[in-house]
Amino acid sequence: MFYSSHTRGLAAIILAYSIWGLFPVYWKLLGRISPTELLFIRLILTSLSCLLLLPLRGSWKDFRAAWQDRQQLATSLFTAILLSGNWFAFIWAVNNGRVMESSLGYFLCPLVSVLLGRVIEHEHLGVxxxxAVGLAAAGVGTLVIIAGRLPLAAICIALTWGGYAVMKKRTTLGPVVGLGMETSLLAPVSAVILLIMAFQGPLTITTAPSAALGFLTTAGFLTAAPLLLFAFAAQRIRLSTMGMGQYIVPSAHLGLAVLYGEPVTGGVLAGFALIWCGLVVYSLPQRKRGTASEKGV
Structure with a gap:
């Protein structure tokens, strides 16, 4: 049964990362709508999707109990803030022609997970x-020098998702209950802010093509599905293993950036090459030390 649980977790994380890898295509279709509006609408629709799923999965009782736990509420609010920050940075990068920057952010996520896994989960790293972390830092430094600016969207994506992964590793809530808590905490605030924005002037969603609005209605489902897969996997496999599988996302984003015509200079390739070298070094097997911290999935 132990092996079966690990296998299901591994399959879930691969599927989740594959869906996220194609997400730039989806958000490009909604490029006429502002990233701020997309974030708030996404939170609301995902919350509604989870509320519909809870009774179907028999999780409504656990959901109600979680709302009565102050510590759990505080944890869920923190993860909700991390999640919404990650969503906004990603949507903003895609809809501002910076898919390559989102690729950089997700390339850094595994190494951020490594650092957080060492600090919080006490996972052994080794030389x-x-x-690998040092090579990745050198790669980011190279990209900063070439671009003449900090890749803020990439840094935000890496830090928020790395932190979210750690928190999901430590939570005891089920996937639907956890995501439902996170999005339900911010959905009412999102609705109020959208109403205030509407009173101040017309929302960009009101001028979006009907086809875009049709795509937008699926945001809740498309958001919930990979996140639920991610949460399912987080409780069954190691944090470092989750980081390894995450290479699927930035690789797909980088390919899409090239297809979208974003410039790829020699300096940019040099920066990415250092990060790739770091990922290769990170992927090399380490000698087992037999410590308690390394045992388990």
């Missing part, structure tokens, strides 16, 4: 993985 090779510290070297």
């Amino acid at each position: 090779r993985r510290w070297l």
Whole structure:
């Protein structure tokens, strides 16, 4: 049964990352709508999707109990803020022609997970993985020098998602209950802000093509599905294993950035090459030390 649980977790994380890898295509279709509006609408629709799923999965009782736990409420609010920050940075990057920057952010996520896993989960790293982090830092430094600016969207994506992964690793809530808590905490605030924005002037969603509005109605489902897969996997496999599978997302984003015509200079390739080298070094197997911290999935 232990092996079966690990296998299901591994399959879930691969599927989740594959869906996220194609997300730039979806958000490009909604490019006429502002990232702020998309974020608030996404929170509301995802919350509604989870509220519909809870009774179907028999999780309504657990959901109600979680709302009565103050510590759980505080944890869910923190993860909700991390999640919404990640969503906004990603949507903003895609709809401002910076898919390559979102790719950079998700390339850094595994290494951020490594650092957070060491600090919070006390997972052993070893010299090779510290070297991997150093190579990635050098790669980011190269990209900063070439671009003449900090890739803020990439940094935000990496930090918020790395933190979210750690928190989901430590939560005891089921996937639907956890995501439902996170989005339901922010959905009412999102609705109020949208109403205030509407009173101040017409929302960009009111001028979007009907086809875009049709695509937007699926945002809740498309958001919930990979996140539920992610949460399911987080409780069954190691944080470092989750980081390894995340290479699927930035690789797909980088390919899409090229297809969308974003410039790829020699300096940019050099920066990415250092990050790729770091990922290769990180992926090399380490000698088992037999410590308690390394046992388990």
